[in-house]
Amino acid sequence: MKKIxxxxxxxxxxxxxxxxxxxxxxxxxxxxxHFSREEGGEEIVSDIEDRIAEVFQDKLKKGAHCIxxxxxxxxxxxxxxxxxxxxxxxxxPQEKNNGRSTAGTVPPSVPVPKRLMxxxxxxxxxxxxxGIATYxxxxxxxxxIITFLLIWAWGAGLIVYIILWLVLPSSRxxxxxxxxxxxxxPDNKVVxxxxxGIAxxxxxxxxxxxxIFVLPLLGIIFTSIFHHWLxxxxxxxxxxxxxxxxxxxxxxILWISxxxxxxxxxxxxxxxxxxxxxxxxxxxxxxxGPQDEKKNDGPGAVTxxxxxxxxxxxxxxxxxxxxAPYYPPGPTRRRTGLGDVxxxxxxxxxxxxxxxxxxxxxxxLIGMAGGFIGAATFSSLALPxxxxxxxxxxxHILAWPAxxxxxxxxxVAIIWLFIKLITGFRPKNKYVGVSLFILWVIxxxxxxxxxxxxxxxxxxxxxxxxxxxxxxxxxxxxxxxxTPSNISIGGFNLLNxxxxxxxxxxxxxxxxxxxxxxxxxxxxxxxVRGSNGHSIREAKSFTxxxxxxxxxxxxxxxxxxxxxxALGTPFRNQHVLIQVFVPEGKYIRIDDNLRSLRNFRGWSGxxxxxxxxxxxxxxYWNRHWDYNEDYKMTSEGLxxxxxxxxEHDLQDENDSVPPPPPAPLPDSADKRYRxxxxxxxxxxxxxxxxxxxxxxxxxxPFL
Amino acid sequence: xxxxxxxxxxxxxxxxxCILSIIRQAEAYPSDIIEKMKEAKLDIFEGTxxxxxxxxxxxxxxxxxxxxSNSGPPRKYFSMTEKGETFYKQLEETWNELADAVNQxxxxxxxx
Numbered sequence: 001m002k003k004i005x006x007x008x009x010x011x012x013x014x015x016x017x018x019x020x021x022x023x024x025x026x027x028x029x030x031x032x033x034h035f036s037r038e039e040g041g042e043e044i045v046s047d048i049e050d051r052i053a054e055v056f057q058d059k060l061k062k063g064a065h066c067i068x069x070x071x072x073x074x075x076x077x078x079x080x081x082x083x084x085x086x087x088x089x090x091x092x093p094q095e096k097n098n099g100r101s102t103a104g105t106v107p108p109s110v111p112v113p114k115r116l117m118x119x120x121x122x123x124x125x126x127x128x129x130x131g132i133a134t135y136x137x138x139x140x141x142x143x144x145i146i147t148f149l150l151i152w153a154w155g156a157g158l159i160v161y162i163i164l165w166l167v168l169p170s171s172r173x174x175x176x177x178x179x180x181x182x183x184x185x186p187d188n189k190v191v192x193x194x195x196x197g198i199a200x201x202x203x204x205x206x207x208x209x210x211x212i213f214v215l216p217l218l219g220i221i222f223t224s225i226f227h228h229w230l231x232x233x234x235x236x237x238x239x240x241x242x243x244x245x246x247x248x249x250x251x252x253i254l255w256i257s258x259x260x261x262x263x264x265x266x267x268x269x270x271x272x273x274x275x276x277x278x279x280x281x282x283x284x285x286x287x288x289g290p291q292d293e294k295k296n297d298g299p300g301a302v303t304x305x306x307x308x309x310x311x312x313x314x315x316x317x318x319x320x321x322x323x324a325p326y327y328p329p330g331p332t333r334r335r336t337g338l339g340d341v342x343x344x345x346x347x348x349x350x351x352x353x354x355x356x357x358x359x360x361x362x363x364x365l366i367g368m369a370g371g372f373i374g375a376a377t378f379s380s381l382a383l384p385x386x387x388x389x390x391x392x393x394x395x396h397i398l399a400w401p402a403x404x405x406x407x408x409x410x411x412v413a414i415i416w417l418f419i420k421l422i423t424g425f426r427p428k429n430k431y432v433g434v435s436l437f438i439l440w441v442i443x444x445x446x447x448x449x450x451x452x453x454x455x456x457x458x459x460x461x462x463x464x465x466x467x468x469x470x471x472x473x474x475x476x477x478x479x480x481x482x483t484p485s486n487i488s489i490g491g492f493n494l495l496n497x498x499x500x501x502x503x504x505x506x507x508x509x510x511x512x513x514x515x516x517x518x519x520x521x522x523x524x525x526x527x528v529r530g531s532n533g534h535s536i537r538e539a540k541s542f543t544x545x546x547x548x549x550x551x552x553x554x555x556x557x558x559x560x561x562x563x564x565x566a567l568g569t570p571f572r573n574q575h576v577l578i579q580v581f582v583p584e585g586k587y588i589r590i591d592d593n594l595r596s597l598r599n600f601r602g603w604s605g606x607x608x609x610x611x612x613x614x615x616x617x618x619x620y621w622n623r624h625w626d627y628n629e630d631y632k633m634t635s636e637g638l639x640x641x642x643x644x645x646x647e648h649d650l651q652d653e654n655d656s657v658p659p660p661p662p663a664p665l666p667d668s669a670d671k672r673y674r675x676x677x678x679x680x681x682x683x684x685x686x687x688x689x690x691x692x693x694x695x696x697x698x699x700x701p702f703l
Numbered sequence: 704x705x706x707x708x709x710x711x712x713x714x715x716x717x718x719x720x721c722i723l724s725i726i727r728q729a730e731a732y733p734s735d736i737i738e739k740m741k742e743a744k745l746d747i748f749e750g751t752x753x754x755x756x757x758x759x760x761x762x763x764x765x766x767x768x769x770x771x772s773n774s775g776p777p778r779k780y781f782s783m784t785e786k787g788e789t790f791y792k793q794l795e796e797t798w799n800e801l802a803d804a805v806n807q808x809x810x811x812x813x814x815x
Binding site: 053263 | 756
């Protein structure tokens, strides 16, 4: 019967026979004694112990129950007894005296000249970056990032790299003095562990770099949501939009070029901690939980641990008194099977979230670019206006998911991401992201379907002209004025007040006015009602619902502010064009109160040349019409009475020679005069029916 | 005259050179070095290696770093220093000269 004890030899658990233990102990003691004379003797012994432990562990792994006397003996034969070692290394201690002479060939006082070389030990491609980093004593990652950026800069970095690769000699002995390295931290990561790694490198909280990376995104979100309510500097938004792609690109570059800290050594380097036995031990202990609190029990390496077990039976470990903690043999079993799957899934999640942000951002940017379209769509889908746009029940059904999902999901995703980034909270449910995405896609499909459906409703248009039975005014002048009305509808205004939605009425003010020359010598007024619809028939029925009443009192023609429709009638671009034909030589005047009708804006002098350049040249009077002023229809078009007077004066002056400098005219009058020379003639010839005085630019294509 | 002693004396001379050339090829930890030596049939007491490594390290010819392993405590991985490289070059030169000389002296003269 033999007693088996467990010993901790160089951090390995070794079951060993009691007698064998005694042998081992005496052998190690003799080694200790032997090497105690030498510099670094303890280190030598501990290295040898390490080797012995490794050999024993291999033996145990191969099926041995425990270490026996024979094992010790054969080990000692392989390793060598102190006297045998003496023989082989005898001269060394002597040599130590005359020098270090072996080493003396390279005098330590003379530093080896620094040379720029490629580092063969730490290379990704050719070791160029690593070599440069060693030369300057910096982290290779920094050099790699710079190289990467230079490669992006039209390949300049690539050429430099290849040249250096060819030119520089390689070296296996380079030692980068920098021990603190930039790594990506896999233990505490959100996307790629870049921020976490930076934080570890700079010794700050990971939240700080994360916020810096997310800041422009938050800037965009908050400025776009709250710009109405919050005062923000003017540059804030463009700054955010500008820095975002830069930061994303930077992040991706870092992701690619910065290595991941996989091993404990690398993790220690990441934090700039000294990599030695103690720190590795501590670091490995950390995540594995408290194992051996009683470490550093003493310098003695071999310590009996437990006793009494039947031979051939590995006794249970009852207690461990150790120099260093015990490591379970075999590969670390942290990541296997399920663990791998979870890691994979969380990675997919991370990429997915990134994708959602980018997509959401794209949508936001597109939405902002076409801001008014978005606003119009949204506001028309908002509750009170829904009926204006939506007609069929299909559209009603589609509208809600389209709006809620397409707009809501990115908002939810961004908020979710924000919370995750700040708190480091990791949701367990992997399906959240996927389901959000699917919902968003559904919303998008609904939206597209809805838009197509609405678009079809505007596809056809119909116009119907009805002459207004008017009496010829007794004078030679027709005055257009607004129908006096004391009814205030109130309610909501849409699209620059074109659409007014009251509690029970819908008023459309899409009334356009066109004044052109009459073919005969009497005034004529024609009402053109028009509408769009998904079919001619529908457009026709919408047209027939337009109820606009003009009234005439002698020379006064009253035009109402708008026409009403039944609430619930969808807006399909119902509009009215009032064509007034003025015979030559007769006058027309538009009352000032029509100026306040914004749908007559085409006539308004308030509009600048630039605003409606397209048809501006043909409709000169749209911009410079003087309200409350008589205009005379001449063979060259409409001319204001005052202009005619000026012209007359000028012509008088032109008759007298030599031509004096132009009469000191009022500035505006002068301008009008000159404009008239170039374009009034066109306006006169203008074909009335072409006139499209529409309020909102976006509706023009439908007219 | 002890034959063992003479043999070990002969081995000892080249041992440092061998260790350095193994480490020069790639970073290595002691067990690797022992394996390589065994492969090359260079039979030594393993115990010899450790004092040599420590001495070479103390002479700044080698440096090491700790690398944790999957199957046990961290290992010392040795690599060459710049100084070690120079040292090695000199040893190599000496070895070549010596080997040539020994070959020349031990081979029977075949081509007169």
